[in-house]
Amino acid sequence: FVSKATIDRLPLYYRCLNSAQMDGQDIISSEELGQRIGITPEQIRKDLSSFGEFGKKGVGYYVNELRRNIGEILGLNLNWSVVIIGVGHLGWALTHYQNFAKMGFQIKGLFDIDSEKVGRKITGIEIKHLNCVQDFVKQQQIDIAVITVPADNAQQVVDQLVSSGIKGIWNFAPVRLVVPEHISLINEDLTVGLVSLSYYLTRRRK
Amino acid sequence: FVSKATIDRLPLYYRCLNSAQMDGQDIISSEELGQRIGITPEQIRKDLSSFGEFGKKGVGYYVNELRRNIGEILGLNLNWSVVIIGVGHLGWALTHYQNFAKMGFQIKGLFDIDSEKVGRKITGIEIKHLNCVQDFVKQQQIDIAVITVPADNAQQVVDQLVSSGIKGIWNFAPVRLVVPEHISLINEDLTVGLVSLSYYLTRRRK
Numbered sequence: 075f076v077s078k079a080t081i082d083r084l085p086l087y088y089r090c091l092n093s094a095q096m097d098g099q100d101i102i103s104s105e106e107l108g109q110r111i112g113i114t115p116e117q118i119r120k121d122l123s124s125f126g127e128f129g130k131k132g133v134g135y136y137v138n139e140l141r142r143n144i145g146e147i148l149g150l151n152l153n154w155s156v157v158i159i160g161v162g163h164l165g166w167a168l169t170h171y172q173n174f175a176k177m178g179f180q181i182k183g184l185f186d187i188d189s190e191k192v193g194r195k196i197t198g199i200e201i202k203h204l205n206c207v208q209d210f211v212k213q214q215q216i217d218i219a220v221i222t223v224p225a226d227n228a229q230q231v232v233d234q235l236v237s238s239g240i241k242g243i244w245n246f247a248p249v250r251l252v253v254p255e256h257i258s259l260i261n262e263d264l265t266v267g268l269v270s271l272s273y274y275l276t277r278r279r280k
Numbered sequence: 281f282v283s284k285a286t287i288d289r290l291p292l293y294y295r296c297l298n299s300a301q302m303d304g305q306d307i308i309s310s311e312e313l314g315q316r317i318g319i320t321p322e323q324i325r326k327d328l329s330s331f332g333e334f335g336k337k338g339v340g341y342y343v344n345e346l347r348r349n350i351g352e353i354l355g356l357n358l359n360w361s362v363v364i365i366g367v368g369h370l371g372w373a374l375t376h377y378q379n380f381a382k383m384g385f386q387i388k389g390l391f392d393i394d395s396e397k398v399g400r401k402i403t404g405i406e407i408k409h410l411n412c413v414q415d416f417v418k419q420q421q422i423d424i425a426v427i428t429v430p431a432d433n434a435q436q437v438v439d440q441l442v443s444s445g446i447k448g449i450w451n452f453a454p455v456r457l458v459v460p461e462h463i464s465l466i467n468e469d470l471t472v473g474l475v476s477l478s479y480y481l482t483r484r485r486k
């Protein structure tokens with residue numbers, strides 16, 4: 075069993091190893107890895123040991139090897155297909171984010187209900203009407219749907235996706251979605267970062 | 281001492297109490313609060329007890345009272361002023377997000393270096409050139425800066441903000457920023473959600 079906190083740290087290790095590899099670094103110690111991410115070296119060694127034996131005592135970790143191993147644990151080598159539902163301000167921004175493709179997430183479809191948007195192309199992908207999403211997800215065997223529609227419409231959109239065979243949902247709408255057990259759901263609450271800042275700034279004032 | 285994990289859960293409690301209050305609910309149990317957020321009731325009771333005595337045994341928590349208390353712990357009643365640096369795809373989306381204002385975060389300024397953008401107005405706020413940010417932050421006593429510029433430019437932007445008297449930084453650029461100890465820094469990595477989904481979908485395949 076691996077804790078959610080450990081799983082959430084893996085992408086940070088992966089990103090750090092990415093940039094170490096780009097700098098041409100061959101070996102990295104848990105101290106340096108920790109310093110670059112802001113985590114103790116003990117926590118790093120504990121996290122990685124839940125997945126196997128990596129690195130050499132006294133030497134550190136081989137950057138290429140560890141990056142490949144973590145990438146495989148995370149399934150980043152599997153090239154996941156993604157659709158974005160709701161191409162408003164946030165959906166538009168996420169469509170343009172090039173880091174998703176670099177990590178193996180290919181945006182294959184965009185869906186909306188606004189007749190002004192349907193038919194337009196963004197980054198070469200045509201926005202389709204929501205009515206087409208079920209056939210599209212089935213035929214293209216789409217893995218993940220990103221939900222960037224208003225909170226009131228989110229559950230109804232998700233119900234349509236569930237019956238289309240989607241495997242995972244990444245939800246940005248500030249509402250608690252109900253999905254069947256076989257679908258993985260990640261809720262993103264973008265206010266958490268600002269609110270945490272507010273907590274830390276309040277404590278400094280005192 | 282309160283752990284970061286507890287602090288990160290407080291905004292979820294606050295949001296849940298918000299919607300319970302809007303539904304006209306007077307009392308909520310830790311069981312119901314837990315069910316709505318996806319956290320055990322024991323964890324909720326443990327979290328809240330690190331801040332004081334809330335709720336009545338056998339009755340539950342008074343929704344209005346708990347919401348007000350958590351809001352004060354988080355400093356949400358203090359009305360924080362915010363500027364957004366880099367009004368590209370993501371900066372544009374964040375500028376339009378109305379939930380920030382509802383939680384007491386007022387966007388007071390927008391800054392960019394693109395001459396095509398400087399001078400335009402979004403949600404009634406004029407985009408100013410980055411050269412003006414230091415005077416603006418000093419004169420308006422801005423609390424928080426949101427960084428949505430490309431990774432290569434982020435550190436240089438932050439250095440300008442540091443000398444302007446900013447108190448907190450919410451960073452979206454995928455790069456590790458160096459800030460002095462007296463400034464609170466929150467790094468947001470939007471790839472974490474997708475990458476975690478990839479991990480859970482990979483495990484289901486096996």
Ligand SMILES: NC(=O)c1ccc[n+]([C@@H]2O[C@H](COP(=O)([O-])OP(=O)(O)OC[C@H]3O[C@@H](n4cnc5c(N)ncnc54)[C@H](O)[C@@H]3O)[C@@H](O)[C@H]2O)c1
Binds near residue numbers: 160
């Ligand atoms: N803007 C942000 O930075 C931000 C941040 C955090 C969370 N969110 C949340 O993300 C969601 C989107 O926010 P936004 O600012 O992009 O809103 P928006 O209004 O700009 O975009 C919503 C889009 O969804 C489309 N839509 C509405 N109902 C639909 C349906 N049933 N099926 C398909 N498409 C539908 C609309 O036509 C529109 O294009 C909201 O739930 C919001 O609370 C936004």
Ligand SMILES: NC(=O)c1ccc[n+]([C@@H]2O[C@H](COP(=O)([O-])OP(=O)(O)OC[C@H]3O[C@@H](n4cnc5c(N)ncnc54)[C@H](O)[C@@H]3O)[C@@H](O)[C@H]2O)c1
Binds near residue numbers: 371429433471
């Ligand atoms: N688009 C997304 O959904 C997304 C998601 C996660 C993280 N990010 C990160 O957020 C940042 C912004 O992404 P984006 O997609 O909005 O990029 P973008 O290129 O659309 O926007 C960047 C904006 O910053 C401005 N800019 C560049 N240098 C500047 C400087 N020195 N001072 C002030 N403004 C400057 C540009 O003129 C542009 O308007 C990037 O670091 C990106 O990696 C974006």
